[in-house]
Amino acid sequence: TQLLEQSPQFLSIQEGENLTVYCNSSSVFSSLQWYRQEPGEGPVLLVTVVTGGEVKKLKRLTFQFGDARKDSSLHITAAQPGDTGLYLCAGALGIMRFGAGTRLTVKP
Amino acid sequence: DAGVIQSPRHEVTEMGQEVTLRCKPISGHNSLFWYRQTMMRGLELLIYFNNNVPIDDSGMPEDRFSAKMPNASFSTLKIQPSEPRDSAVYFCASSQDGGLVAGYTFGSGTRLTVV
Numbered sequence: 001t002q003l004l005e006q007s008p009q010f011l012s013i014q015e016g017e018n019l020t021v022y023c024n025s026s027s028v029f030s031s032l033q034w035y036r037q038e039p040g041e042g043p044v045l046l047v048t049v050v051t052g053g054e055v056k057k058l059k060r061l062t063f064q065f066g067d068a069r070k071d072s073s074l075h076i077t078a079a080q081p082g083d084t085g086l087y088l089c090a091g092a093l094g095i096m097r098f099g100a101g102t103r104l105t106v107k108p
Numbered sequence: 109d110a111g112v113i114q115s116p117r118h119e120v121t122e123m124g125q126e127v128t129l130r131c132k133p134i135s136g137h138n139s140l141f142w143y144r145q146t147m148m149r150g151l152e153l154l155i156y157f158n159n160n161v162p163i164d165d166s167g168m169p170e171d172r173f174s175a176k177m178p179n180a181s182f183s184t185l186k187i188q189p190s191e192p193r194d195s196a197v198y199f200c201a202s203s204q205d206g207g208l209v210a211g212y213t214f215g216s217g218t219r220l221t222v223v
Binding site (some may be wrong): 002029030032035040041042043044045048050088090092094095096097098099100101 | 112139141150151153156164199202203206207208209210211212213214216217
């Protein structure tokens, strides 16, 4: 059983669509991070959220940390093929604990 | 900074052979992590070091796996003897002060195939 459950596991959408992926846990985290991994490369940090209820925006990406600091969501507006990749969330419990990821494909 | 540097990028070896993976962390980072990634199991933490000292190796699959960090700028992960089920992408990552805010910086990984 994963400490962090990410959903959906796979998502395939057309360019221009909006999407939301989720990261859930029963544990409380002092911080939570989102990474994107492209084929053949390591994960790259997108954002860190620290405060319950916090919302951060990175261009077309919006990240939200749950009020209880147990869950998070990532919303992408008007997805583009360049958004294709594996999105991993990681929660801080001593060290960062990673979820299994959501594999996103954006078709042109 | 060149980032976290791993070598080799690809390794194909025969079952039973010894495999050594190498990692150079970012200068100034005091934590180093070794992960294994497969489609079935995702990203698994194998071992991590803080200030060159192994802190938690509970993720190391079995005695065939060993890791060392002789100094702040170099770490190795060794598999001896290797088995086909060890085939995976192995990542090294480094961070400053646990990476809880600034995050981890990952290398590009070593794709290991054991035949």
